[in-house]
Amino acid sequence: MRNTILGRFRLIGLIEGLSYLTLLFIAMPMKYMMGEPIYVKIVGMTHGILFIIFVMAQASLSAKYKLNWKDNTIYFIASLIPFGTFFTDSKLKKLEN
Secondary structure, three states: OOOOHHHHHHHHHHHHHHHHHHHHHHHHHHHHHHOOOHHHHHHHHHHHHHHHHHHHHHHHHHHHHOOOHHHHHHHHHHHHOOOHHHHHHHHHHHHHO
16 A cells, blocks of 8 residues: 555555644643643644645645546545545545556
């Protein structure tokens, strides 16, 4: 899976999606319910870096597979929605075949 641009993009999407869920459902409740803002700082920074890597990987994927603007838009918007990268992963599996 990690040997191709598509495989790396799928892996980065998975990790980025998990970091987003960690930020939303673990770090933010810790900040607002328990008064511990350090978790948001750490997880938020990590997620931000992963998101930048995701966008760069998407640009590489788009160039190699000549994705149209609609697919690029869907992948980008899905990365902004919780659980979105997991739903687009099935569409990406089809490109692999």
